[in-house]
Amino acid sequence: AAGLLEKIENHRMVIPRGDRSHAVVEPYLTDQWYVKIEPLAKPAIEAVEDGRIQFVPENWSRTYFDWMHRIEDWCISRQLWWGHRIPAWYDAGGGIHVGFDEADARRRSGIGDDVELAQDDDVLDTWFSSALWPFTTLGWPEQTGRLERFYPTTVLVTGFDIIFFWVARMMMMGLHFMGDVPFRQVYIHGLIRDSHGHKMSKSKGNVLDPIDLIDGVELETLVSKRTTGLMQPQMAPAIEKATRREFPDGIPAFGCDALRFTFAALATQGRDIRFDLGRIEGNRNFCNKLWNAARYVLMQTDGHRIEAPEALSVADRWIRSRASAMLTELVGHVENYRMDLAAQCLYEFTWNEYCDWYLELSKPALQQGSEAERNATRHTLLSVLETCLRALHPFMPFITEEIWQRVKEPLGIAGESIMRQRFPEPGATDPEAQADIDWLKQVLQGTRRIRSELNLAPSLRLAIRFQGGDAGDRARFEQFEPLLASLARAESFGWFNADADTSKCAVALVGDLKVLIPLEGLVDVQSELGRIEKLMAKEQADLERSRTKMGNRRFVENAPAEVVEQEKERLATHEANVERFREQVRRLESLRN
Structure with missing residues (x-):
């Protein structure tokens, strides 16, 4: 009527709506603090x-x-x-009164109870x-x-x-x-993401409940948990399908310690932590390894009086030295907040050095040693295990507490709980013992690799020969001959002259020392050639696929850097394996002549 309206026209726009409520979002100015x-x-x-x-x-x-x-x-x-x-109150005129509570607000503003106040909503x-x-x-x-x-x-x-x-x-x-x-x-x-690198959220249905990882959960229960109470119910079918595909048998129970250790091992200094069940399964196996090692130690020490030894074997000195070196490394990682490296350090020492090597080295001493040697080995088994438990306790509190309660008594340790014990401190190391056992390990690994490559039965006793090396190698051989005979399952030992023909022997190198196993009469040449050539053909096919992939410029330039790096490592592994198989074929061919 006033003639002020110029025109009316339609305006097309996208109406903003809330992601979850789907209500129209209307922006307007409000008073805020x-x-x-x-x-x-x-x-x-x-x-x-x-x-x-x-x-x-x-x-x-x-x-x-x-x-x-x-x-x-x-x-x-x-x-x-x-x-x-x-903590603000308004009077009828809009005046603002602030205080810890209403009484304090009235006191600060000097107003009485006759003035009505209303607290900010x-x-x-x-x-x-x-x-x-x-x-x-x-x-x-x-x-x-x-x-x-x-x-x-x-x-x-x-x-x-x-x-x-x-x-x-x-x-x-x-x-x-x-x-x-x-x-x-x-x-x-970093932030924990799923195995595909996606952020975990209930709306995506990819959240893993720690309780389900600890106690396990059946598939139907897992589906129900992931699809119930969604803000976007229409997502339920897709979430159910993805859950059934990823966890067809539900989630097995891994236990609290395996989960805790896994999170520590994944705590790299990056932005994201990709979590998948494969990692936690490996650490559940680690818990089992520790438990079984403790059972072995307690079986070997039960009923025996364990006293501080007067002398230690080389193997005893070695594992004590390695434990001290591990603790030094561990403390450094923790001080630098590298919990991933700390967990790795504990894992490698416990599994590889204590469980795999020292327990094996202890068996000949316990079976054939003098009473003093047996006591020293039992004491070392217990004391290094107890040190290991205290070092592992912050990472795996439950299993370490349970084992420690059984280990403390034979060692005469007082205390109600491992959590009240001092964290272990590094001691002195023994470089000589470490060098000696490293030599022994390399010889044993060499003979075992030959057994594996030639498909020789673990029970088969082998003739082991040596060539080259120096006086130190001969001295170590004499020192460890009984251990080598037991652990390598050797039938006999001997030394070849420098000019001896070793073309019909499998060989492993330990520095300048050659560890040789004569093959004549040991293997069925024709059968073994067929087996190795079959393995080599498969490895060659894998090698060609890897070469084709790395020769593709689009793959190298566009694929994520970590994927390209993994393929490079795969290529190098295939090349090394093919060359190893060729060398085995050459040695087997020489046995025909």
Whole structure:
């Protein structure tokens, strides 16, 4: 009627809707509570610049600075049902009164009970409440003994995705209210993703419940858990299909220790941690290996009085030395927050050196040694196992506690629990014993590799010959001849002259020393040639496929770097295997002549 309307026209647009509720999202201006952030951000930036707070790995400090230098005022009010209520009250005229509670607000503003007040309906941003955590949990604003003792703390462990939301805000609040940083170091770990590298979320249906990994879960129960209560019910069929494909038999029980150790082993200094059941299955096997090793040790020591030995065998000295070296390496990894390398260090020592090698080396001493030698071996078996249990305990608390309760008595150790024992400290190492046993291991590995390559039965006793080497090799042979005879299942030993013809022998090298096994009369040449040529043909086909792949420019240039690197390693392995098979064929052919 006033003639002010110019025209009316249709305007096509995409109506924004909430991802979960599907309600129309309509933006409009509202009154909110803000924190003026610049005065708080500056001291927090300086705390990292001057080294009072360190990020581990250090490169995350760049992410922190990038956020902090571009920081904006912080909106701390939220329109939610749950949370800490905004401590502000309004009178009828819109005046704002702030206090710890309503009575405190009235006192601060000097108003009586006759003035009606209504508390703000909003709640605090959860990150605002969380930012106060380092000191409010210790009794602040009261100056408690706990606050004095535990603030600041040493290290904060968290993920990179909340460096700004939580870590930076704790720094700002701590410096403002306490006058000091809340922690000295911030250890940043990656985020756990599924085996395909996707973020775990209920809407995707790829979340793994730790309880299901610990106790196991049947397929139908797993499907039900993943498809019930979805914000987007239409996703249920796809989630069910993916779950049945990935876990056709459900999830077996792996136990708490295997899960805990797996997470430690995966804690690399990268952004993402790809989690798959294969890793946890391997660590469940590790738990079983430790348990079976402990059973062997306890069987060998049960009913025997274990006393501190007066003398130790080379094998005893070696494993004690290796345990000390392992502890030195372990402590270094933990101090540098390399929990993945710490777990690897423990795994390799426990499985490869203690279980695989020392337990085997102990058997001849326990079966054929003098009483003093048996006592020394039993004491070493127990004491190194006990050291290993204490080192493993933070990573695998339950199985180590159970075994330790059985090991402590024969060693005369007092204490109710392994968790109250001191973490083991490195001792002296024994380079001479380590060099001696390394020589023995190489000889045994060489003979076992020959057995494997020629498909010789483990029970078959072999004639073992040596050629070359030096006086040290001969001295070690004389020292270890009884052990070699037992562990290599040797029928006889001998030494070839330097000019002796060894073309009809399988060979393994230990430095300049040749370990030789005469093959004449030992193998069916025709049958063995057929077997090896068949294996070589398969390996050759794999080699050609790998060469074709690496010769494809599109693959090399476009595939992820780690995939290309894996293919390079695969190619090198196939080439080495083909050459090894060719060498075996040449040696077998020589037996025909």
